[in-house]
Amino acid sequence: MIKPLTRASSRTFQTWGRTHRCAPVALHLPESEAEVVALVKEVGRRGQTLRVVGAGHSWTDIACTDGHLLRLERLNRVLRIDRENGLVVAEAGISLRELVCHLSDFGLALPSLGSIAEQTLAGAISTGTHGSGATVGNLSSLVESLRLVTGRGEVVEASREHHPDVFAAARVGLGCLGVITQVTMRCVPIFNLHERCWTLPFDEALRQMQTLADTHEFIKFWWLPHTDRIQVFAADRTSAPETCPALTRRADKLGMITPVFRSILWLGGHFSPAIPTLNRLVCLGYFGQRERVERSDGVFNLAMPPRHLEAEFAFAREDGPAAFEQLRAWVEWEQLRVNFIGELRFVAADDIWMSPAYGRDACHIGAYCGRSAHAPQYFAGLEAIAARMGARPHWGKMFGWEGAELRRVFERFDDFCALRDELDPDRVFENAFSRRVFG
Numbered sequence: 534m535i536k537p538l539t540r541a542s543s544r545t546f547q548t549w550g551r552t553h554r555c556a557p558v559a560l561h562l563p564e565s566e567a568e569v570v571a572l573v574k575e576v577g578r579r580g581q582t583l584r585v586v587g588a589g590h591s592w593t594d595i596a597c598t599d600g601h602l603l604r605l606e607r608l609n610r611v612l613r614i615d616r617e618n619g620l621v622v623a624e625a626g627i628s629l630r631e632l633v634c635h636l637s638d639f640g641l642a643l644p645s646l647g648s649i650a651e652q653t654l655a656g657a658i659s660t661g662t663h664g665s666g667a668t669v670g671n672l673s674s675l676v677e678s679l680r681l682v683t684g685r686g687e688v689v690e691a692s693r694e695h696h697p698d699v700f701a702a703a704r705v706g707l708g709c710l711g712v713i714t715q716v717t718m719r720c721v722p723i724f725n726l727h728e729r730c731w732t733l734p735f736d737e738a739l740r741q742m743q744t745l746a747d748t749h750e751f752i753k754f755w756w757l758p759h760t761d762r763i764q765v766f767a768a769d770r771t772s773a774p775e776t777c778p779a780l781t782r783r784a785d786k787l788g789m790i791t792p793v794f795r796s797i798l799w800l801g802g803h804f805s806p807a808i809p810t811l812n813r814l815v816c817l818g819y820f821g822q823r824e825r826v827e828r829s830d831g832v833f834n835l836a837m838p839p840r841h842l843e844a845e846f847a848f849a850r851e852d853g854p855a856a857f858e859q860l861r862a863w864v865e866w867e868q869l870r871v872n873f874i875g876e877l878r879f880v881a882a883d884d885i886w887m888s889p890a891y892g893r894d895a896c897h898i899g900a901y902c903g904r905s906a907h908a909p910q911y912f913a914g915l916e917a918i919a920a921r922m923g924a925r926p927h928w929g930k931m932f933g934w935e936g937a938e939l940r941r942v943f944e945r946f947d948d949f950c951a952l953r954d955e956l957d958p959d960r961v962f963e964n965a966f967s968r969r970v971f972g
C-alpha cells in the first residue's frame with residue numbers, strides 16, 4: 534500500500550515564480566533509494582503517475598503533477614569525496630548551496646554555478662542549469678555518473694562506460710526518464726575569482742562580446758531595457774586573497790541588489806509609464822565600474838532576486854549578439870515597458886541529448902520582467918526571434934513551444950523519445966508538461 538508521508542493540507546505545490554500550482558494526490562518524502570523503488574513500482578502497478586520536484590525553482594510546470602509528488606529532501610547527503618580525482622558523490626535531493634558548502638570544507642568547489650544555489654542537484658541538472666563562460670559547460674556536463682530509478686522500478690547506474698545512452702539522456706532528463714537518486718559530479722580545487730565590471734554602449738558591447746568571451750573565463754552581460762548601456766561582468770581565476778570579508782559582502786548584496794530590483798519591479802508594476810525613467814536611474818546608480826576578489830561561489834551567486842518571470846533561449850554562439858539586438862528592437866518597436874534586466878550568457882557545447890547546448894557552443898539570452906500587461910508580448914518577441922534563428926528553450930523557463938517546434942531544434946529529440954519508451958513504457962512519470970512536449 535502507498536502511505537503518503539504528509540497531511541493533505543501540505544500537499545499543494547506552487548513554483549517559486551507562482552507561475553503554476555498543482556494539488557498532487559499525495560506527497561512522499563522517501564529516505565532511501567529502496568523506498569523510491571517501492572513507490573515507483575506501486576504507482577506503476579496502480580496505473581497512476583508520479584513526478585519528482587526539486588526546489589520548485591522552474592518557471593515552467595515541468596515538476597507539477599496531479600498524481601504522486603516526490604520530494605527528495607531526506608536524500609540530501611554527501612556520500613563520498615574523492616579529492617585526488619576531483620569527484621563528489623551526493624544524493625540527488627541535496628541543494629547546490631549545501632553541496633558547495635560541503636565541498637568547501639574539503640577545499641573543493643564546483644567549476645561553475647548559475648545565479649542562485651537554492652536548486653536541488655538533480656533538479657538543476659534535469660533542466661540544464663548553467664552559469665556563463667565560453668569554455669564552461671552547464672552543470673549537467675559536470676555529471677560523471679548517476680543512479681536512476683526507471684519507470685519499471687529498476688535501478689540503472691549510468692556513466693560514459695555503462696548505459697551510455699541513458700547517460701546521454703538522463704543528465705538533462707526533464708524528470709521524464711526516472712527518479713535520479715545519486716549523482717557523481719566533477720569538482721575542482723576551491724578558487725577565487727577576480728571580477729571586473731564596467732559598462733559599454735549597447736552597440737559597442739555587441740561588437741566586443743565574442744572577443745570578451747574568448748578573453749575571460751567567466752563573462753555575462755546585463756541590459757536594462759530603455760537604456761542604451763550594457764553592464765559587463767568578467768571574472769577570472771586568481772591566487773589573490775578575497776578583498777571583502779563575508780559579512781560586508783552579504784550586507785552589500787542584501788543592501789544593494791535586492792532592494793534596488795524589488796523597487797523597480799514594484800514601482801514598474803504599479804506605474805508602468807515610469808519604467809523607462811526608473812531603468813535609466815538604476816543604470817546610472819548601479820551599473821558601472823567596480824572590481825573585487827571573492828571565492829568563486831560568491832561571484833557566481835547573487836542575492837535571491839524578487840519574484841519575477843523569466844524566458845530564456847540558447848542561440849548558436851555566433852547568433853547571440855544579433856539576437857540581443859533584435860530583442861532590443863522588439864521592445865522599441867512594440868513600445869513595451871520592461872522593468873527587469875535582459876541577460877546574455879555563454880555556455881560551452883556538450884553531448885547531452887536534450888541540453889540547450891547540445892552539439893554547439895551556445896549564447897543564452899534571458900528576458901526577465903515583473904508581472905505586467907507587457908510580459909507576454911515581450912516573451913513572445915524573444916520566442917519569435919528564437920524560432921527564426923533555431924534557438925532552443927531553457928526547460929525551466931517560460932516557453933510556449935510544443936512537440937513539433939521542439940523536435941525541429943533538438944536533434945536528438947526522437948532518440949530521447951525512444952529511450953523514454955524503454956525506461957518508462959507505462960508513462961509513470963508523465964505530467965501535463967511532458968504531454969505538451971512529447972505528445
Ligand SMILES: Cc1cc2nc3c(=O)[nH]c(=O)nc-3n(C[C@H](O)[C@H](O)[C@H](O)COP(=O)(O)OP(=O)(O)OC[C@H]3O[C@@H](n4cnc5c(N)ncnc54)[C@H](O)[C@@H]3O)c2cc1C
Pocket residue numbers: 549550584585586587588589590591592595596605625626646647648649651652653654655656657658659660661662663664706707708709711712713714838927928929930
Ligand atoms: C531566481 C532563479 C534564478 C535562476 N538562475 C538560473 C541560472 O542562473 N541559470 C540557469 O540555467 N537556470 C536558472 N534558474 C532556473 C533553475 O535553475 C532551473 O529551473 C532548475 O531546474 C530548478 O531546479 P529545482 O531543484 O528547483 O528543480 P524543479 O524546478 O523542482 O524541477 C526541475 C525538473 O527536475 C526534475 N527533477 C527534480 N529532481 C529530480 C530527481 N531526483 N530525479 C529526476 N528528476 C528530477 C523535475 O521533475 C523537473 O522536471 C533560476 C531559477 C530561479 C527561480
